[in-house]
Amino acid sequence: MNTNALQTVFFRQRPLLERIVAGLLFICATVSVLTTAGIIAVLLSQTIAFFREVSFAQFFGDTQWTPLFANKHFGIWALISGTVLTSFIAIVTAVPFGLLAAVYLSEYADGRIRRFLKPAMEILAGVPTIVYGYFALVFITPILQKVIPGLAGFNALSPGIVMGIMIIPIVASLSEDAIHAVPDSLREGAFALGATKLGAIWRVTIPSAFSGIGASIMIGISRAIGETMIVAIAAGQQPRFTFDPRVPIETMTAYIVQVSLGDTPTGTLEYHTIFAVGMTLFLFTFVLNFVSFRLRQKILKGARL
Amino acid sequence: MKKAMVLAITAVMASSIPGCERKPQESELIKMDGSSTVFPITEAVAEEFQKSDPNIRITVGISGTGGGFKKFGSGEIDIADASRPIKPSEVEQCKQNGIDYIELPVAYDGLAVVIHPQNTWARSITVTELKKLWSPQAQGKVTKWSDVRSDWPNEEIHLFGPGVDSGTYDYFTAAIVGTEHSSRGDFTSSEDDNVLVQGISTDKYALGFFGLAYYEENRDKLKLLPVDDENDGNGKGPIAPSLETVANGTYQPLSRPIFIYVSTQSLNRAQVANFVKFYLAHAAELVKEVGYIPLSPQAYSLAQNRVDKRLTGSIFGGKGSQIGVLIEDLLQKTGQ
Numbered sequence: 001m002n003t004n005a006l007q008t009v010f011f012r013q014r015p016l017l018e019r020i021v022a023g024l025l026f027i028c029a030t031v032s033v034l035t036t037a038g039i040i041a042v043l044l045s046q047t048i049a050f051f052r053e054v055s056f057a058q059f060f061g062d063t064q065w066t067p068l069f070a071n072k073h074f075g076i077w078a079l080i081s082g083t084v085l086t087s088f089i090a091i092v093t094a095v096p097f098g099l100l101a102a103v104y105l106s107e108y109a110d111g112r113i114r115r116f117l118k119p120a121m122e123i124l125a126g127v128p129t130i131v132y133g134y135f136a137l138v139f140i141t142p143i144l145q146k147v148i149p150g151l152a153g154f155n156a157l158s159p160g161i162v163m164g165i166m167i168i169p170i171v172a173s174l175s176e177d178a179i180h181a182v183p184d185s186l187r188e189g190a191f192a193l194g195a196t197k198l199g200a201i202w203r204v205t206i207p208s209a210f211s212g213i214g215a216s217i218m219i220g221i222s223r224a225i226g227e228t229m230i231v232a233i234a235a236g237q238q239p240r241f242t243f244d245p246r247v248p249i250e251t252m253t254a255y256i257v258q259v260s261l262g263d264t265p266t267g268t269l270e271y272h273t274i275f276a277v278g279m280t281l282f283l284f285t286f287v288l289n290f291v292s293f294r295l296r297q298k299i300l301k302g303a304r305l
Numbered sequence: 306m307k308k309a310m311v312l313a314i315t316a317v318m319a320s321s322i323p324g325c326e327r328k329p330q331e332s333e334l335i336k337m338d339g340s341s342t343v344f345p346i347t348e349a350v351a352e353e354f355q356k357s358d359p360n361i362r363i364t365v366g367i368s369g370t371g372g373g374f375k376k377f378g379s380g381e382i383d384i385a386d387a388s389r390p391i392k393p394s395e396v397e398q399c400k401q402n403g404i405d406y407i408e409l410p411v412a413y414d415g416l417a418v419v420i421h422p423q424n425t426w427a428r429s430i431t432v433t434e435l436k437k438l439w440s441p442q443a444q445g446k447v448t449k450w451s452d453v454r455s456d457w458p459n460e461e462i463h464l465f466g467p468g469v470d471s472g473t474y475d476y477f478t479a480a481i482v483g484t485e486h487s488s489r490g491d492f493t494s495s496e497d498d499n500v501l502v503q504g505i506s507t508d509k510y511a512l513g514f515f516g517l518a519y520y521e522e523n524r525d526k527l528k529l530l531p532v533d534d535e536n537d538g539n540g541k542g543p544i545a546p547s548l549e550t551v552a553n554g555t556y557q558p559l560s561r562p563i564f565i566y567v568s569t570q571s572l573n574r575a576q577v578a579n580f581v582k583f584y585l586a587h588a589a590e591l592v593k594e595v596g597y598i599p600l601s602p603q604a605y606s607l608a609q610n611r612v613d614k615r616l617t618g619s620i621f622g623g624k625g626s627q628i629g630v631l632i633e634d635l636l637q638k639t640g641q
Contacts, residue, residue, distance in 0.1 A: 066490025153507020
């Protein structure tokens, strides 16, 4: 909102009440912006305090993360590898199911099935994550242990898969919107050239909807990276630089939970670590959200053509 | 506008009707926090005590011995559960806030070293091996079972232990590593012993430690690893923790007394004094019930004696964990 618009809102002759209401609405609109700014300010100031005591080389040049213990190491890669590993497993689970569900809903399902299936799937997105966490720990893990020998009780695989299940509705719903938005003329063109239905979907519809599908995957990834409860419960709490999905690991979010649950006094180095980790996490999701935002802009432009 | 006014008036009227006022209930609250190891005993005592007087509410937290002392030292709670004696920094905090405390031993505990039931190779472990495994130098280096003993499998070892705020962690590091609060950091640590039980019981290559009571509660899911202190003076060879071996001092060095710390200020409240008396009178039976080892009857009466005489301070001199002590001796020495 530029200053001109502000002036029109606040200083044009209007009844008092209306101006108050407009002012209240303006405050409402800025709450989330101000909150974001506040969060960034807090993260930044505490992260700077952290880096006064710990060098960048210790943070980025080490693969061990043990700030709470006698032999202190601050290698963030141990936590990043945990986060990347669980998120990767989640995406590998969610994308095929989500995308195929989207194709089915948009191209094959008749109206009645679609009206029933889509909301039913979205219920999955409403399940509290703590429930997913215990689902992973006490249901999925024991099943996986029967199939995979040497799978530890806390591991990256089980919470990764369950996170994937949690993300399916996000990927499916947004991809379905994108596929649905592809103009019929493109499909008809493909049919006119003798394409089968499957051929038209793979060669024409999905590629045309690609930026929308890409955006849905990006949102799915940032959801997986930020997910806390599932990994805190089922992945173990042992920072370990590994890409082996069978052993206990710790993600960035789970570390923050672990420290916050203890009695770490404020202002100590241990306390500052959670902000440094939080900042890293914030940068990760920020980049992903930015990429998905650009992808969605591309769709909007495409739709205008 | 008018409608809002009417609503406001109704609200005022409602609150002025005598029956609508809420009287603050006169129920006594005793606040406790601290060690998750002591928690089962305190919980059992609190339950029994509340049966005798339903007007009393007792809250028991489990933020670890260190966490409990932090709250105790700032006057937030009446009683701290502790699985090790108070440390100098904590004594200092109490002094700063003018809190005097009475230290009361309530039971013996053996720290159980446990493994997965399907672990067939490990039958016992020596203190030297435990030290090799848990010392800070082991971090990132001693990572396989075969690194601990060469004929154990060449498989990654997954370690589980209490978090750094836990008194069990402090005692274990003091007894095994030799320096209190110093260990490797690459293990799964949690203040909640149930998380450790869950982790070890589902992982064939796991090894962990926690208070004996949590082993007793989960015997079917875990396997006890006997510990050899390589000192034949207090029992030959590897010894597993049990009622006898902990009470007679042969399960060393992983046996220890556990405590509650009462603030003298809180003790001036009749309910708190009654609760403490009840605690010491019934500890012997309840301690056994939850899987720990009771002190001798004489020790409990010596402890009650400390309460009656308001003997403040720590019989350990405020220096933290000491290894291999018998409570009866210490109480006798300082009780007069």
